[in-house]
């Protein structure tokens with residue numbers, strides 16, 4: 001119990017330290033709006049990719065529809081905060097977005113999660129496209145033009161705190177009896193069922209959980225960027241999140257962080273390259289995959305606990 | 319007369335034109351150790367699959383005696399049947415390969431422990447209590463089976479015989495009423511087989527459960543079981559105590575393909 | 581009745597393009613279980629090849645079609661050799677991301693070289709519109725349909741009758757066993773990419789003639805649609821891909837005809853999901869159940 005407290009405090013200290021660091025850089029003007037934009041994008045991508053990694057890497061279900069759930073969060077915030085332009089309005093809109101996204105994930109997941117592998121991927125992709133096409137045709141979402149002038153109700157700090165919160169919740173979920181049940185489904189569905197694990201239920205739990213966090217990412221995106229359109233949430237958007245997950249390492253949350261940061265930084269650096277930017281980006285993607293097929297970190301996970309244990313072992317050996 | 323714990327009546331399973339299980343009726347009593355033998359492709363694994371819901375029956379009925387009376391298991395999903403108290407191992411080992419030995423066992427305990435959803439994602443004291451309780455229970459089981467040293471290893475790194483043992487531990491962790499073991503000694507050397515024999519007796523004794531065993535190793539089967547079923551070409555060939563089966567001319571014929579010797 | 585006939589013709593023309601593309605997806609998937617995300621971009625390359633050889637070299641239709649097929653076959657083989665072959669034993673999701681990378685590379689490389697602007701495809705054949713029973717049928721539509729059907733029949737013959745086609749089928753069923761009986765895995769996979777890419781190249785030229793406009797991103801949407809078509813038909817199945825392609829094309833034009841064109845893609849995806857729920861491996865796909 002005491003040991004647990006120690007590790008939890010170590011994580012808390014790390015999160016506070018990074019916050020203070022960014023804050024100090026903002027204060028001394030080291031971070032301009034360009035860099036801040038990059039940091040916020042990285043933060044939102046981490047939220048989105050962590051949820052997708054839970055679905056793909058931990059429950060083993062290949063979903064290609066993450067942007068659909070993100071769209072629900074974004075539009076909930078866009079629509080609600082245009083009417084209630086207060087921070088409370090933002091949080092209200094986020095909760096509404098999460099709830100709708102989770103219901104949508106249930107509706108999509110109950111029938112489709114019995115499919116496997118690429119069939120599931122293509123079905124979830126289709127479902128996300130249906131969501132996008134509906135948004136594209138509704139009046140309340142302003143159709144293909146999308147929503148403008150969404151009140152700027154979030155700062156980098158909001159994004160940072162929510163990123164930390166969703167990561168904590170996801171990681172805690174993974175390291176609980178629920179998370180283990182979900183991983184059992186990934187490892188061997190037949191064996192899991194024979195051990196009394198309701199595979200359908202646990203797949204759904206991971207899928208709905210991931211959809212909820214995607215909605216948070218969408219809400220933050222809408223409130224920070226202030227403009228959204230259905231095209232922002234197309235198949236390519238789902239693929240962009242998938243790329244972060246695979247590049248970092250399927251099943252590694254640390255990898256998701258690393259990949260989101262690397263890709264965010266790469267994108268910012270490449271801004272100077274004009275039209276060559278996407279060519280370099282795609283070449284980098286191909287080369288990383290060929291030379292690091294398991295992603296940058298494989299399924300390795302950073303842990304204060306393991307760190308301190310291996311240090312103890314090292315001192316014993318000395 | 320008390321009704322048997324598990325009762326299967328006239329089970330039939332057809333795969334296309336092939337009848338893998340033909341009108342087989344078996345029953346297993348409380349705290350009994352029963353063997354299921356038969357040549358390759360006799361339908362033994364398929365019978366296990368029918369009893370555990372892995373494969374739906376073509377026809378027949380399966381019932382389980384519970385405290386609430388007799389319950390039908392026919393047509394139920396494997397998950398529900400496992401929750402009703404039937405657990406198993408697999409002929410081709412099916413561990414959760416990349417997960418640790420400890421996690422393999424804790425997963426099997428999922429339904430016996432409860433922490434609220436919010437308690438686990440925010441790590442309230444309740445979460446730590448549940449985790450500690452599950453871990454202690456799993457470690458006790460692992461210690462019982464001499465697996466403490468490998469508790470943190472991924473299951474796939476274990477030697478073959480140890481993997482088979484872990485599968486038994488995992489099945490026991492579901493707190494079953496009946497444990498089905500599909501060729502647990504396959505691929506083991508004589509020494510490991512002897513250990514396993516002791517272990518199976520001990521399980522039946524210490525956990526007060528019914529154990530049903532498919533086994534090719536005759537010395538193992540004959541030395542541990544109280545009663546035997548013999549399958550051949552999907553049909554029940556004989557039933558009886560080990561000594562009765564050893565004398566049974568039909569069985570001898572099926573096994574040796576010839577006249578009863580001695 | 582008349583509009584129905586008209587939509588049937590439009591749907592079949594569009595569907596034959598999807599079918600040609602779906603064949604490439606299905607053959608590659610059948611043999612290496614890869615969703616070749618760059619396949620739609622090969623079709624784009626075919627269209628651009630047609631654009632340049634008609635304008636620059638004044639090729640006629642037949643020559644344009646054949647040369648585009650050869651060009652795309654070579655590109656497909658090169659992509660497999662450089663990008664996919666190193667990953668043959670890696671996790672499948674890695675190969676998928678690489679395919680997405682190749683797709684980005686082709687799209688952005690072409691944008692870089694030739695600009696993102698749409699350009700009009702040279703009309704190598706003058707359009708003639710026939711009026712039959714009150715229906716408007718253009719010669720282009722007939723040529724698309726005829727060429728597509730001819731290519732599909734040829735493909736079927738190659739797969740069923742030639743040594744290479746038999747090798748393809750053997751590798752699709754069991755790569756290890758195929759190697760044991762002396763089939764060269766690398767050659768067979770290259771051949772599959774060549775065939776599939778040639779079909780895409782032909783589709784690119786045909787769509788140039790039909791829609792008259794080409795651009796570097798033109799492969800994205802039809803690529804995804806054709807993949808959906810292949811899944812509907814049962815991915816891995818060659819007749820399935822043709823059927824799925826025609827079904828998708830007919831469905832799209834049908835939905836458009838009843839005035840719901842804004843929802844045409846949604847309907848296609850909805851039908852896809854429903855078909856997968858009823859037939860989890862598509863119409864002609866074989867469902868494999870794991871033996872315990």
Ligand SMILES: Nc1ncnc2c1ncn2[C@@H]1O[C@H](COP(=O)(O)OP(=O)(O)O)[C@@H](O)[C@H]1O
Pocket residue numbers: 333336338356357358359360361362363364365870871872
């Ligand atoms: N899922 C299945 N599909 C088709 N045939 C099967 C299936 N499972 C088992 N069989 C067939 O049923 C027969 C009995 O198999 P099995 O139960 O595994 O035998 P045993 O365990 O006694 O060796 C065999 O002929 C086997 O090929």
Ligand SMILES: [Mg+2]
Pocket residue numbers: 362363364409
């Ligand atoms: Mg067997």
